[in-house]
Amino acid sequence: MERGSDKHGPRIDEQMQEEVQGALKANRPTRADEGREPEPLVNDDGRPATDPQAGLDEDERA
DSSP: OOOSOSSSOHHHHHHHHHHHHHHHHHOSOOOSSGGGSOOOSBOTTSSBTTOTTTTSOGGGOO
């Protein structure tokens, strides 16, 4: 039988799947307070939000 991951056992895999199922099905923010929403994975200009140079201007980048 194929499982979701090799890091956790089947019980933890099922628990993790249940925890995110509501957010995946909602297709909209699931928090009442906008400040509690997770940060986006991509900035407005299309660069990954984790890019260390994301906050730098063109002339400041190496």
